[in-house]
Amino acid sequence: MTADAAAPKPRYQLEARGVRKSFGATEVLKGVDLLVEPGSLVFLIGPSGSGKSTLLRCCNRLEEPDAGSIIMDGVDLLSPRTDINAARRQIGMVFQSFNLYPHLTVLKNITLALRKVAGMSAADANARAMAMLELVGLPDKAISYPAQLSGGQQQRIGIARALALDPKIILMDEPTSALDPELVGGVLAVVKDLRARGITMVIASHEMNFAREAADKVLFLDGGFVVEQGSAEEIFSRPRQERTRRFLAQIKH
Amino acid sequence: MSNWDRFIFTFFNVEIATKYGWDILQGVAVTLLAGLAVVITGIVVGFGLAALRAAGWKSVNFLIIVFVDIFRSLPPLAIILVLYFGFPNIGIVLPSLVVLWVSLGAVLASFAEEIFWAGITSVPKGQWLAARSTGLTFAQTLRHVILPQAVRLGIPPLTNRAIAITKNLALGSAIGVNEILGRANSALSMSANATPLTMAALLYVVVFIPLVIASRALERNYHWGER
Numbered sequence: 259m260t261a262d263a264a265a266p267k268p269r270y271q272l273e274a275r276g277v278r279k280s281f282g283a284t285e286v287l288k289g290v291d292l293l294v295e296p297g298s299l300v301f302l303i304g305p306s307g308s309g310k311s312t313l314l315r316c317c318n319r320l321e322e323p324d325a326g327s328i329i330m331d332g333v334d335l336l337s338p339r340t341d342i343n344a345a346r347r348q349i350g351m352v353f354q355s356f357n358l359y360p361h362l363t364v365l366k367n368i369t370l371a372l373r374k375v376a377g378m379s380a381a382d383a384n385a386r387a388m389a390m391l392e393l394v395g396l397p398d399k400a401i402s403y404p405a406q407l408s409g410g411q412q413q414r415i416g417i418a419r420a421l422a423l424d425p426k427i428i429l430m431d432e433p434t435s436a437l438d439p440e441l442v443g444g445v446l447a448v449v450k451d452l453r454a455r456g457i458t459m460v461i462a463s464h465e466m467n468f469a470r471e472a473a474d475k476v477l478f479l480d481g482g483f484v485v486e487q488g489s490a491e492e493i494f495s496r497p498r499q500e501r502t503r504r505f506l507a508q509i510k511h
Numbered sequence: 512m513s514n515w516d517r518f519i520f521t522f523f524n525v526e527i528a529t530k531y532g533w534d535i536l537q538g539v540a541v542t543l544l545a546g547l548a549v550v551i552t553g554i555v556v557g558f559g560l561a562a563l564r565a566a567g568w569k570s571v572n573f574l575i576i577v578f579v580d581i582f583r584s585l586p587p588l589a590i591i592l593v594l595y596f597g598f599p600n601i602g603i604v605l606p607s608l609v610v611l612w613v614s615l616g617a618v619l620a621s622f623a624e625e626i627f628w629a630g631i632t633s634v635p636k637g638q639w640l641a642a643r644s645t646g647l648t649f650a651q652t653l654r655h656v657i658l659p660q661a662v663r664l665g666i667p668p669l670t671n672r673a674i675a676i677t678k679n680l681a682l683g684s685a686i687g688v689n690e691i692l693g694r695a696n697s698a699l700s701m702s703a704n705a706t707p708l709t710m711a712a713l714l715y716v717v718v719f720i721p722l723v724i725a726s727r728a729l730e731r732n733y734h735w736g737e738r
Contacts, residue, residue: 320640346646357641361659361735370655371645403736416641423645 277326288482304479310462350420410441531698538691557623630661670726
């Protein structure tokens with residue numbers, strides 16, 4: 259018998275409770291709870307300024323919450339004793355404006371963290387990066403620069419970069435909002451593939467159809483509060499709150 | 512003598528040119544050496560100060576800003592004269608070449624710091640977010656993601672500024688540095704003819720054109736995949 263029992267698997271991959279955040283005089287998050295089960299896909303919907311981006315950035319402490327707790331896979335992210343750089347290896351992030359490093363090739367964009375954070379050798383890092391590029395369908399772009407790629411391709415590279423460190427959860431902040439409509443499908447296909455692989459994801463997005471298809475849970479944020487949450491079916495077909503109904507009506511037109 | 516002949520005699524006198532040409536030419540070596548020293552130390556120190564400022568320690572930043580603002584405001588000649596004629600009164604005696612190097616180096620460093628700092632702050636915040644989100648530390652992000660981009664943004668204003676400041680090497684003639692203008696000045700007083708000055712001017716152009724060309728080549732090197 260081992261002396262220490264195996265720790266029970268946490269019920270939530272991500273447990274954010276009571277998150278508050280102000281920028282100067284503006285309170286953007288007024289006490290938000292976000293509970294994400296492992297392997298699930300959670301959608302955040304809501305108007306601009308509702309706090310979706312801020313909430314996602316609090317979840318990997320790119321923004322410091324003023325109050326609340328954020329526990330990722332059992333680790334208290336807000337504790338001063340937590341090595342936040344180590345914790346961030348487990349959390350991938352994809353951005354609306356892609357944020358690829360323009361001065362590095364696509365391959366180097368992905369291997370930078372693998373070399374410097376994960377300490378991989380050049381050979382291992384390149385191999386892993388190529389595997390990620392295969393996953394998002396762009397292995398032939400390895401030596402291109404971001405400026406030479408379309409928006410959809412850049413975003414798929416962004417996803418590859420986020421995946422490279424093998425994170426337990428991926429946060430996506432409006433991943434398709436900056437893309438031309440015909441490029442959106444390519445990115446969503448990758449997201450679907452990730453979901454099939456069991457990767458936990460939290461996505462802030464306006465892609466309602468995709469949410470309806472793929473989301474396990476949908477949260478509607480407005481004015482810094484979670485106005486309503488439920489399954490995709492509940493939120494889109496049977497919203498309970500008036501504000502939710504109004505928002506969905508606006509989106510449809 | 513016609514006006515044209517007088518012009519040629521005064522500024523393009525071949526006889527005077529051959530007589531003093533070699534002497535003035537030897538000033539090129541001094542100008543080049545001093546120029547290289549100023550440009551290298553100025554840019555390296557300026558870069559270091561900007562990178563230090565990015566770390567965000569308030570007391571350090573205060574000192575950096577005070578240094579930078581003072582040396583951007585002072586005329587280089589004033590700094591040179593204070594160091595060369597003033598410092599001996601407090602027991603610090605520096606050779607004229609060192610005075611030139613330190614003065615112009617400090618001026619270039621302060622402008623370079625501001626240029627690099629502007630570059631650093633112009634790098635989009637998204638670059639910080641992306642790099643930190645993958646677990647890179649502040650220092651790693653600065654070194655591998657931010658600074659390369661900041662340097663690229665800084666090259667055009669930096670080369671401009673470096674050329675402008677190193678031309679101040681001519682001020683060395685005021686404290687006895689034997690560079691191009693200093694020697695030309697001696698030739699001027701000995702020959703009572705302005706041709707040495709013309710030669711000095713031409714030599715300055717010859718010395719600095721490579722720097723200008725090099726800076727253009729450098730700018731071209733930073734077009735990362737852009738069409």
